[in-house]
């Protein structure tokens with residue numbers, strides 16, 4: 001086989017006339033400077049600003065105003081941005097460990113540590129709720145100081161003690177550079193108002209032995225500005241000497257030297273994030289708090305809003321947008337940003353769930369349904385039902401949500417019969433839209449915001465293509481579900497109902513739609529290259545026993561398949577696709593892989609989207625329920641078992 005230079009391959013891909021290409025995110029929100037792609041502009045609200053292209057997902061036409069983050073202090077700034085430097089590289093891959101060295105609070109939650117074994121980009125995943133806890137100022141007798149206590153307990157050898165405390169907590173990484181720790185400590189001592197208060201407490205403890213001290217980390221007041229340009233120490237936290245009456249400080253967090261066990265920090269406390277992420281918020285920048293109002297000057301319409309305060313969702317949505325020349329701790333600090341995004345999302349979920357729990361009495365209809373459900377389960381007496389919190393189907397991911405979607409799918413099948421095509425479309429992290437949008441030195445995986453936005457736009461394009469009828473003919477219905485792979489890349493499963501009007505689907509039609517053969521590279525080089533990149537299975541079996549598809553010594557997807565001279569339907573209703581022995585093969589891992597290793601695809605869609613797109617004809621014999629379930633299988637559930645202790 002002849003080989004071609006990467007430049008030529010790139011040229012071929014870029015010059016395919018029907019290629020889907022969204023360009024670079026060169027448009028800017030006129031209010032907040034968030035960048036966006038042309039495809040993302042608000043199509044419905046174009047009238048709103050004359051001919052100007054608008055986008056509202058960032059700041060709702062300027063009604064959300066949040067001051068920009070300041071550039072981090074010099075030492076941290078260089079570590080974060082000088083990506084060629086070996087110390088920076090070391091720091092960026094271990095930024096979570098360096099942050100834990102200085103965190104005031106411990107993060108409780110079920111963190112999945114197994115996920116990152118082996119190769120592949122880093123993924124931060126938690127199961128269930130996240131809590132941030134803070135202990136007392138001084139450790140209990142005979143225990144090792146942790147987290148906030150480290151700011152107080154050691155004056156000598158603080159660096160070594162911090163590193164030792166970390167290696168007790170985290171077993172993942174232990175090669176911490178004491179010089180970086182030393183410099184970060186200096187930096188936080190100088191800039192972080194929370195650190196300053198804790199240091200002050202340390203000095204007082206030293207001076208007056210046995211003194212009673214509390215630190216009050218101040219909660220939100222109604223009229224607070226959202227962030228302080230230059231926060232004064234006493235606006236974030238203050239020292240209180242002697243006893244205090246807790247009743248007066250309900251919104252605050254009080255940390256005292258008397259042991260009160262671990263305290264949970266409320267997600268609405270403005271110091272929730274800065275206490276956990278001192279490296280993301282080196283100036284102790286305050287996070288979300290209740291009561292931030294919309295900016296009234298930019299009233300977009302005359303419509304009266306029901307609500308005039310920012311929600312936690314809107315707050316984080318604002319920060320999940322990249323703005324040129326503005327540091328963004330939620331997007332640009334590698335693994336620590338990923339952790340912060342997951343944390344933010346968990347805050348949002350907690351906020352929603354708390355709202356649902358509080359407004360149960362208003363959810364009348366759901367209530368009644370709950371009683372019916374209980375009776376169905378055989379609970380006939382009122383006291384057996386107990387006090388449950390019901391999640392309405394509008395809460396994404398809950399049981400009712402999944403069930404409702406599943407029933408919608410079954411309803412479509414009842415009207416239109418079984419679907420015709422099953423399409424799986426996977427995000428390609430090498431898409432030029434992604435590589436052009438990330439910053440120099442970043443990997444696609446470092447920017448989940450870019451990945452999901454590009455994938456969403458491409459998916460909308462694909463759905464429009466399908467709806468237009470140009471590819472598989474007129475369409476009756478489409479059902480799809482987006483999932484995230486283990487490593488964080490999104491993919492979508494699509495079920496397609498075609499408008500066939502008594503028109504049987506014959507093997508000839510299937511051959512037009514679906515191919516499983518490698519094109520001749522002399523005639524269709526682009527097709528050959530794309531199939532080699534995206535549509536080859538394995539190698540698995542005796543060529544590679546470690547392939548993820550291998551289950552009990554066999555390929556779970558039944559590769560390699562047999563050669564077939566033509567497409568036909570088997571007696572039990574399976575489709576065998578035309579897979580001829582053409583002698584053309586693709587070289588991978590020292591094996592020649594021929595047509596028996598190719599995954600079902602549509603060559604036009606493959607060339608247009610240049611990603612893994614699997615297109616399969618759905619056979620009627622397949623269980624409908626299985627397909628709908630596959631499309632709506634919902635998230636993984638946690639199982640809780642109550643047992644009586646004997």
Ligand SMILES: [Zn+2]
Pocket residue numbers: 029030031032033034055056058059060061062
């Ligand atoms: Zn904006």
Ligand SMILES: [Zn+2]
Pocket residue numbers: 537538539540541547549550555556557558559
């Ligand atoms: Zn296999």
